[in-house]
Amino acid sequence: MGLKQNLHKLKEKYKGTKMAPAFNALHTFLYTPNETTHSGSHVRSVDDLKRTMNTVIMALIPCLIFGIFNAGYQHYAAIDATLRLDPLGNFFTWDNFILGAWTVLPLVIVSYVVGLGVEFIFAIINKHEVEEGYLVTGMLVPLIVPIDIPIWMLIVAVIFGVVIGKEVFGGTGMNILNPALTIRAFLFFAYPTWMSGDKVWVHGAKAMAGQPDAISGETILGSLAQNHEPIYSLWDMFWGFIPGSVGETSTFLILIGAAFLIFTKIGSWRIMLSAVVGAIAMGLIFNGVVDQGWIKEGSSFYALMNETYWHHLIIGGLAFGIVYMATDPVTAAQTNKGKWIYGFLIGFMSVMIRVFNPAYPEGVMLAILLMNVFAPTIDHYVVQGNIKKRLKRLKVKTA
């Protein structure tokens, strides 16, 4: 009881001062505030933005834990390829966990500390409460970067992403682009050598390059883009025992996260479903092109185009992007009809960019950012449909 009263006294003390947003942000994590309704609806449902964001974080935790193990596993397996013969048996080991935690947790901590730091500063300057948007962004960022990304790059990118991607538009709820993807896009274009190639996906690969015991690890999309046959089985891809960004490799866990988000009604099933349909549609088109013999085996697009259509869903970051980032309600289409169109185009474009742009093997980031920009346009036309109906009704009545 004592704590509650003491915090209440402190809250009263800080009220109206510059520090109030910062204090309230911490206070409200411990206690839901004593705020009551004044007008309008006197009772309110229990859901608030913290609970909503927390649900998404819970859906991400399995991916984070898996990512930690996978970071260690990919490192050791790159040194000793025999480990890959029994991935399950060699995966959940202390060695993997310790190495993984040592490399992944700093990314998580830096992402949160820097990102929330920026949020706090802006909240104090703008005199508004600290909004919860960054809670999810901060968890997404470490999961969508390569394991060995230098910390200073991450700091620069997070500051850029939060300030330019979100705060300049007015903060949470006002941004046009998904902040996590803005951060990743910044890294991608500012430091391309750290974001693609065959040396960034496995811990230590870059540091040991050129040495006799050099290791490498190419993502499946990277291999396909160079018309190499990937060395991993489909099951490896599905379970996630493959190199890639930290937390996006396990399609299995992403499916569990998707199921959780859909069940809790926090994630939009419309976007997820239509994005899958879009990706399959594009995959089928490319398969058809290959079947028709319109593209020769020597072509640089051949391997990716020839990839069986549904494999696109389990390789690369497509599944992760669809479930956790395309569904961001602020940057997605906001009408239900619009969500179908928006999701479909994300899936469709992702696979298209994948195939046609060997320099950027993964297309989902660019596809989502592109559709973020078009989401308001989609909504505009959906809402126009409703408006036209209303005008038509008026015409019938006055005619």
Added chain:
Amino acid sequence: MSKDIKITKGLTINLKGEAEKTLASAPRSRTFAIRPSDFHLITPKMVVKEGGSVQAGDTIFYSKTNELIKFVSPVSGTLTKIERGAKRVITNLLIEADPQDTFKDFGVLSPTASSPEAIKARLLESGCWPFIMQRPYAVIADTEIVPSNVFISAFSTAPLANDPDFSLHGKEKELQAAVTALSKLTEGQVHVGVGKSGSSPFKGLKDITLHNVSGPHPAGNVGTQINKISPVNKNEVVWTIAPQDLVIIGELLITGKFNAERVIALSGSEVKTPKYYRTRIGSEASTFLYDSGLKNENVRVISGDVLTGTKISPKEHLGYYSNTVTVIPEGDDYELFGWNKPVFDKISTTRALTFSWLTPNKKYNLDTNTNGEHRAFVVTGNYEEVFPLDMYPLQMLKACMVQDLDQMEVLGMYEVAPEDFALTEFICVSKQPHQQIIRNGLDLMYKEIG
């Protein structure tokens, strides 16, 4: 002739403390009050001075912009005090009641035999006109415009609200007189929505089009029924009237007296014996509150239902249009980890560690805590689940916030009242004041266009 309206989108909020279907007479109130704030956008021009005595039905003030719209005393007594607030706005008119009511006699008027002009004139002079609300803008009806239709909802789905099937029991004669009179004032029809399974007194009446309504809240809101029966178009006006106000109109026509009697539902989890009371418009809330008894001191007394009512103190008076008084606990306390722990005792439309979806019939004891802080709009698609009107609620709210009149108009602003956004406000994750936003939007439109 009757038609069915089935509402699927919505949310029934089950609360504890439903009023028992027994009718008690509240002790006669010593003072009565009229709050001009109950009459939205009306600036009162006083007729009676402080200290003047009035009969029930005597005009106390009229609207400054339209002196035809008169407001009358619900009781006979002495106007003891005109309370004023900032800028000398009249906030409260206190009337000390005589022990016995004397009524002003307006004379009997047969609705079947009278002309529309005579009926209209009678409604205006007797102070019954303010019971007639219009859409667009959700304000007291314009006296110049003939409405294209009249809508009455005699079906209640709001939490703990007054059940018209019970409170209108035995009032068929008055209701018939009132709807016949109204049917002469419109070029269209008088549409009445009744509960599909209920035994509404409207079911045997003439001069109306009956609609059997079913579904979760807001199926009982007149705005929902208008949207499904005949949505309001631009340059069109419809009237809406609450069924208990029809009884007052009907009685006026039959007896010539303005009898401001109300049957209110006193409900809510903090009321010891929630039941129905016979009282009058403007009575002190304490007359029935303490008759039933309250369980706690720290309570919110609401004149109206929990979604749309006005906060009052027990010493204050029943609102002019209220037929429900709800008492729920205040929620002015902190809750440890309230934002992430599993919740079983509050209502939610999600399943984010909230479990009200498991027990749809459970009755809840909700307090006035906002359960979170005010935020920008983030979540999308959730309002649509509880919003049965054929329009886009989020886009409408945003249009109102940025005061985009063109967008408000084409999105359907003429069709809505603040109460239509009560449920979206209830479930709002960002805790935005939806009804206030819509009210401000309507007021802006009224000022600029209407």
